[in-house]
Amino acid sequence: MSYLALANEGVFPITKDKDGQSQSELPATGFSFPGTIQGEGKLAGVPSLFIRLSGCNLRCIWSMPDGSFCRCDTPYASFAPERTFSMAIDDVVALVQQNLGAMKHVVITGGEPFLQHKALADLCLELKKIPQLHLSVETNGTLFSREVAQHIDLFSISPKLSNSNPTDEKITFYGLKPSGPLSYHAQRRKNLPVLQKFIDFSRENNKDFQLKFVIGNHNDYLEINKEYLSELKNWNADDILLMPLGATMEELKKTSKMVLEMAIQNGWRYAPRVHIELFGSIAGV
Structure with missing residues (x-):
């Protein structure tokens, strides 16, 4: 039997x-029934259950516009x-059902x-046996697995800009040790061949995808164009989403208007963070 490493709330919100x-x-929603909404991206507002896996190969620490x-x-x-x-995959599926x-x-x-691609492929296979189920996966776009991808309907890909690099100043501020992903985040955050695999697989197999960039600087659109979009093929403007940096409403106020202007001027989508607007900065919603 395959097992997955889950984080914190695991399958949520459930009753x-x-x-x-x-x-x-x-x-955490406070509702007496299970479920929430997808708060970000093309499917923002769609009623959803979430499965949160543990472990990441990157360590994002951004700078806000105010420093x-x-x-x-x-x-x-x-x-x-x-x-x-x-948790055993059968138990995860049972919780969802x-x-x-x-x-x-x-x-x-x-x-x-995608760090757990083998067990994840097994999970997705079982979940897609549920009639009419739409399956999304949220990924940083540095790893790809065809075994997983064949079961996914929407790839929500969030490539990381240079603003996410954990600099010495940021690491010191949070009292962290510069080891593991903190030491190689900058070198591995961008993987253009993998991003192209996601795009090509989506186009060839009637899947959907979005490239969702977290924006914290006024000139981030220059990096998106030069370092990503000019190097990638087969994307459309409505596949490019800009999401304001911030995990709280106070932080979002610092970036939202700037990101909205950037999206409009470049013909890309603005991606609000609806779950933060509705529930605040809490887990499990």
Whole structure:
């Protein structure tokens, strides 16, 4: 039996266990029923269940326009995976089935899901046996697996710009040790051949994808054009999404208008973070 390493909330938001028994506590949404919405990207607003995998091969720490720092908004799945636990794939699928209700959308996120590509392929195979289920995966676009990709309907790819590099100043600010992904993030954050594989696979197999860039600087559009879009083929303008940097409403206020202007001027999509607007900066929503 295959197992997955899950992070923090694992499968969320749910109200029933794998046997269909009601849980004693409400999910983080505060609702008495399972589910939330996809808060980002092309499918923002779609009712969804999430599966959060643990572990990431990158360590993003961004600079805000005012010079302050903002690191990955799910550090418990990357920087400090303190609540990682293993779960059999059959149990993950059972949790989804018991809590799916009228929803038809499951999002696999992380961390970086493709780190667990073998078990992930098994999970996706089983999930796609659920009639009419739409399956999205959120990835940083540095790893690709055809075994996983064949089961995915939407690839939500978030390539990391140079602003995400964990510089010495950022590492010192957070009291971190410059080891592991912190030491090689800058060299591995951009993998153009892998990004092209995602695009080509999507075009050849009637899949959808989005390149969702986190924006924190006024000139980030220059890097997107020069370092990514000019080197990639077979993308359309509506596949390019700009998402304002920030894990709280206060941080989003610093970047949202700038990102909106950048999206309009370049003919790309603006991607709000609806879940933060609705629930604030909490996990499990």
